[in-house]
Structure formats: C-alpha cells, structure tokens
Amino acid sequence: MKLKFAILILLSLTALAVFPMIGSTDVLHDPMGREILMKLRIPRVLTAFLAGIALATSGMIFQALFRNPLATPDTLGVSGGAALGATIWMRFAAPLLCLGVSGTSVAGFLGALGTVLLVYGLARAKSGFSSATLLLAGVAVNLFFSSLILLMQYFSDPGETFRMIRWLMGGFSVVGFTTPINLAVFTAIGLVIAVLLTREMNLLLIGEELASARGVNVDRTKILLFFSASLMTGAAVAFCGPIAFVGLMVPHIGRQLVGSDHRKLFPAVILLGGAFLVICDGLARTLLAPVEMPAGLITSLLGGPFFLWLLLRKV
Amino acid sequence: MNNAIQIENLALELNGSPILRGVSFDIGQGEYVSIIGPNGAGKTTLLRCLLGMYPYSGSAKIGGTECRGYDSRALARQVSYVPQTHDIEFPLAVYDFVMMGRYPYLSALSPAQKQDEDAVEQALEITGTTQFRTRTFRTLSGGERQKVYIAAALAQETPVMLLDEPATFLDWRHQTEVMRLLKKINVERGVTILAVNHDLNSAAHWSDRIIALKDGRTLFTGTPHELIQPAPLETLFETAFVRKETLAPASEQ
Numbered sequence: 363m364k365l366k367f368a369i370l371i372l373l374s375l376t377a378l379a380v381f382p383m384i385g386s387t388d389v390l391h392d393p394m395g396r397e398i399l400m401k402l403r404i405p406r407v408l409t410a411f412l413a414g415i416a417l418a419t420s421g422m423i424f425q426a427l428f429r430n431p432l433a434t435p436d437t438l439g440v441s442g443g444a445a446l447g448a449t450i451w452m453r454f455a456a457p458l459l460c461l462g463v464s465g466t467s468v469a470g471f472l473g474a475l476g477t478v479l480l481v482y483g484l485a486r487a488k489s490g491f492s493s494a495t496l497l498l499a500g501v502a503v504n505l506f507f508s509s510l511i512l513l514m515q516y517f518s519d520p521g522e523t524f525r526m527i528r529w530l531m532g533g534f535s536v537v538g539f540t541t542p543i544n545l546a547v548f549t550a551i552g553l554v555i556a557v558l559l560t561r562e563m564n565l566l567l568i569g570e571e572l573a574s575a576r577g578v579n580v581d582r583t584k585i586l587l588f589f590s591a592s593l594m595t596g597a598a599v600a601f602c603g604p605i606a607f608v609g610l611m612v613p614h615i616g617r618q619l620v621g622s623d624h625r626k627l628f629p630a631v632i633l634l635g636g637a638f639l640v641i642c643d644g645l646a647r648t649l650l651a652p653v654e655m656p657a658g659l660i661t662s663l664l665g666g667p668f669f670l671w672l673l674l675r676k677v
Numbered sequence: 678m679n680n681a682i683q684i685e686n687l688a689l690e691l692n693g694s695p696i697l698r699g700v701s702f703d704i705g706q707g708e709y710v711s712i713i714g715p716n717g718a719g720k721t722t723l724l725r726c727l728l729g730m731y732p733y734s735g736s737a738k739i740g741g742t743e744c745r746g747y748d749s750r751a752l753a754r755q756v757s758y759v760p761q762t763h764d765i766e767f768p769l770a771v772y773d774f775v776m777m778g779r780y781p782y783l784s785a786l787s788p789a790q791k792q793d794e795d796a797v798e799q800a801l802e803i804t805g806t807t808q809f810r811t812r813t814f815r816t817l818s819g820g821e822r823q824k825v826y827i828a829a830a831l832a833q834e835t836p837v838m839l840l841d842e843p844a845t846f847l848d849w850r851h852q853t854e855v856m857r858l859l860k861k862i863n864v865e866r867g868v869t870i871l872a873v874n875h876d877l878n879s880a881a882h883w884s885d886r887i888i889a890l891k892d893g894r895t896l897f898t899g900t901p902h903e904l905i906q907p908a909p910l911e912t913l914f915e916t917a918f919v920r921k922e923t924l925a926p927a928s929e930q
Binding site: 429557558559560561564565567568569571572574575576577578579617621622623 | 725728729730749750751752753754757758760765767768769773774777778780781783785786829833
C-alpha cells in the first residue's frame with residue numbers, strides 16, 4: 363500500500379514538473395521561453411492539476427452519496443448545470459464581480475448545487491436509487507441544460523458564441539496565476555469539507571439507515587457533501603469548461619488500485635485526478651502540435667469507451 | 678433503578694397515515710424483550726423512532742432521555758441496531774465494518790484508538806466471527822453475515838440493542854445460533870435487548886417478556902406464558918389458528 367502511494371505521489375510530482383517543459387516552444391532555450399513558462403505553461407499545468415483534483419473528488423463524493431459507481435458530475439448532469447450557470451453569468455453579467463470572487467465560479471457552483479438537488483429529488487421520488495433512474499434523470503437534465511445553453515448561444519453574437527463553444531469543449535488556456543489561484547481556493551474549501559467527512563463517506567457505503575444507527579447525522583452529511591462536490595465541480599467547470607469523464611475514470615482506477623475505503627481512496631483520487639488531467643492536457647497540446655486541442659476532447663475520447671465498458675461489465 | 682426504555686403514548690404519522698397510534702411500555706435494564714405482531718403493526722417503525730429517525734409525538738426515552746433530543750452520536754452510544762435485511766452490497770472487509778460501530782466514539786480525523794480496537798476484537802470474539810476479519814461480505818453466508826452485523830452493534834458498546842427480525846431469514850441451525858448468541862450478550866454483558874420477532878415460538882422461548890403490537894397500538898405486554906393463551910393470540914392475529922379444545926379445555930367447557 364505504501365509503495366502504491368509512493369508511486370502515485372511520484373506520478374503527480376513528475377507530471378507537475380515535466381509537463382510545463384513540454385510543448386511546441388522549447389522553454390529552456392527560446393528567448394521568450396521564460397516568459398512562456400511563467401505566464402502560460404506553469405499556470406496552465408496548475409489549473410489542469412487543480413481541475414483534475416476537483417472533478418475526480420467530486421465524482422468520488424457523488425459515488426459515495428448515491429452509492430453508485432456510475433454517479434459522476436457528468437452523468438448526473440451536475441457539470442451541465444454548472445455550465446448553464448456559468449454561461450448565464452458570462453452572457454448577462456460578465457463584468458460584475460461577486461464579492462471579489464469570480465462570479466462565473468459562483469454561478470457555476472449555484473448551477474451545480476441546483477442540479478444535484480434536482481436530480482437527487484427526482485431519483486428519490488421514484489423508488490430509491492436504481493442506476494437506471496439516476497442515470498436517466500441525469501440524461502434528461504443534461505439534455506435540457508444543453509438546449510438552454512444552445513438557446514443562449516443562438517442569441518449571442520458570433521464572437522461570443524465562438525468563445526462559449528471553445529469553453530464548452532473544456533481546456534486550460536489560461537494566462538497568469540489568477541485562474542489557478544481562484545480555482546485553488548474553491549477546491550481547497552471543497553476538499554477540507556470532504557476530508558472531514560471521510561469516515562462518513564465510508565459509513566454511507568453500508569446504507570443510510572445503518573449509518574444513521576451508527577450515529578452519522580445523515581442529512582447534515584449529505585448536505586455538506588453535496589455542497590462540497592458542487593463547489594468543486596462548479597469552479598472547475600466555470601474556469602475550464604465541462605471536462606467530461608474525469609469523475610468517472612479516476613475514482614474507478616483509484617478503487618482498483620487501493621480499494622473502496624475512503625481513507626485510502628480519497629488521497630489516491632486526489633493524486634490520480636491531478637496527474638490525469640495534466641497528462642491529458644499535455645497530450646492535447648502535443649499530439650497535433652503546433653495545433654492545440656482542448657483537453658476536454660481527450661478526456662471524452664478516453665471516457666466514452668471507458669463508460670460503455672463499465673456499463674457492460676457492471677450493470 | 679431507571680428503566681432502559683420508557684415509551685409513553687408514542688405516535689407517528691408518515692405521509693398522512695398513522696403508523697403508531699399510542700404505544701406505551703417500559704423495559705427494565707438487562708431485560709430481553711421481543712416485539713411481535715402482524716405485518717404492518719408498526720414494529721420496525723417503533724424501532725426507528727427509538728433510533729431517532731422519525732419525528733414522533735408522545736414520549737420515547739432511552740436511558741432517561743428523549744430519543745429525539747439526543748445528538749446523533751450520543752444516541753448511538755446509548756442504542757445499537759441490527760437491521761432486518763442485509764441486501765446492501767458493500768466492498769468492505771469484516772473488520773472495517775465492525776470498526777464502523779466505533780463511529781460514535783471517534784472524532785473526524787482521529788484514527789481508531791486502543792480501546793476501539795479492543796472493543797472490535799471483543800465483539801468479533803463473542804460472536805465467533807474472528808476468523809472472518811479479513812473476508813469481504815460477499816464471501817459470507819447469511820448466518821455469518823448476521824453474526825457480523827451483531828458484532829458491529831456490539832462494538833458500539835451500548836446499554837441497549839435493538840434488532841429487527843434477527844433470525845427470520847436464516848436456516849434452523851443459524852436461527853438457534855443467533856438466538857443463543859443474543860441471550861449470551863444479554864446475560865453476560867447485561868445488554869438490554871429489544872427484538873422484533875415474527876416467530877412466536879422463538880420469541881416465547883428466548884424472551885423474558887413479550888410485547889404485542891397491533892394497528893400501531895400496544896395490545897399486550899406480559900410474560901411468554903401469559904401471551905401463549907388462546908384469547909390474546911386470537912385478538913392479535915384475528916384467526917382461530919389455536920385449537921382451543923387441546924390448549925385450554927377447562928375454560929371452554
């Protein structure tokens with residue numbers, strides 16, 4: 363077990379150290395290299411790392427809450443809700459700042475939280491949490507939100523529409539440290555809440571009734587976890603677009619590596635999630651260099667088949 | 678001496694329909710009491726009220742304090758629970774599951790202490806499940822699972838233990854083993870036991886006292902001997918399944 367974690371830590375650190383160096387400009391010898399490294403590459407890699415942590419952890423939290431390995435920010439429609447919230451903000455209120463923090467993230471968070479509560483309510487109203495009900499509710503919510511986003515694009519001018527579409531593909535084209543710092547704040551709050559509820563997430567595995575009999579305040583736990591996951595998903599989506607399937611693949615791989623006990627799974631998911639998106643983004647920048655692809659395309663290309671494989675195998 | 682459980686005029690409505698309409702009984706410390714009653718009598722609901730899961734009206738006290746007034750961890754230090762069905766699959770080892778019984782004693786980030794490990798070891802030992810400690814639930818039989826559930830409740834080290842049909846889905850041998858185990862916990866550890874039991878014979882055989890519920894009311898409380906008479910049984914189950922002429926010829930003729 364210690365060896366596994368040593369490897370995961372090494373993987374994360376390597377990804378963080380190596381990927382800023384990789385790209386179409388040689389940052390070590392080019393005269394502009396230092397500038398590119400400091401203003402573009404390092405912020406970009408940090409953003410990808412933080413978004414990976416946020417999305418992967420959110421996935422793990424949703425899987426614990428719904429006791430379903432297919433519950434993720436994407437399948438539940440939470441990313442869609444965050445995207446809708448962020449789009450509404452960008453379209454109608456972009457210049458405004460919300461109490462000094464990024465308004466887009468707050469809007470994304472509210473969109474995410476609203477969606478979580480909606481899907482949870484729907485799944486609960488209809489006989490518990492069968493995988494089918496949950497996923498269908500997520501699909502319906504996702505489609506609905508997509509059409510609302512399309513509607514807003516339809517009424518925007520071409521430049522704005524193009525920006526929205528690029529953002530919806532998911533990517534980490536950031537300049538400077540504002541984005542990673544903002545994302546770090548949101549992610550840190552979400553992580554602290556979730557870390558304090560690690561034991562409770564384990565107890566939710568044995569079912570709400572028994573968890574409650576063991577002394578877990580189930581309602582409070584669920585509300586805090588919903589809040590935490592929405593905060594992280596909302597911020598990641600607002601800054602980087604709805605990068606799909608991270609919340610599905612990373613926790614699953616984590617479980618294969620260290621098991622389902624959240625005391626081990628949680629740190630593994632943090633390390634893996636960060637490294638995963640950094641690597642995906644690295645691939646997106648280099649595969650067709652000098653053309654850069656959005657990292658969201660890479661995760662979707664990997665995640666789609668992975669999801670189908672999981673469906674065929676498990677359900 | 679205080680009663681372990683005191684219930685007075687307990688009532689509960691769920692979704693507009695009354696489930697409990699005035700249940701009253703007391704259970705002394707160290708007693709072993711079974712609840713019987715037809716389906717829909719409110720037996721499981723009664724247990725859940727005691728576990729603080731429903732906003733009941735009336736009074737239900739454990740250890741002298743109202744159940745809905747407890748903080749959830751504090752209540753879990755007073756009363757433990759073994760649920761009826763174990764249909765939830767989870768990928769945990771037996772030891773980790775039993776350790777979850779220590780939840781009410783642990784704070785958020787502190788790891789398990791020596792006393793927690795000791796409590797778990799003792800619980801595994803009493804229930805005879807020590808050899809399963811590293812196994813996952815998937816690999817256990819129904820009877821073995823039930824013993825592990827009881828071990829987890831024991832690890833909670835509560836003065837009161839509630840069980841919902843602890844032996845209903847087990848074969849005869851495991852039924853006997855589980856009932857014997859509960860009696861042992863009751864006698865050796867002094868744990869007050871309140872168990873829903875569908876099997877009248879087993880309830881009568883193992884309990885000090887029996888409480889019969891019907892339509893959300895207490896119909897009868899008394900010793901097994903007082904209950905196993907034609908009149909109370911017929912009121913309870915509304916059927917003349919007891920052959921009066923063989924059981925009580927004197928009163929009939």
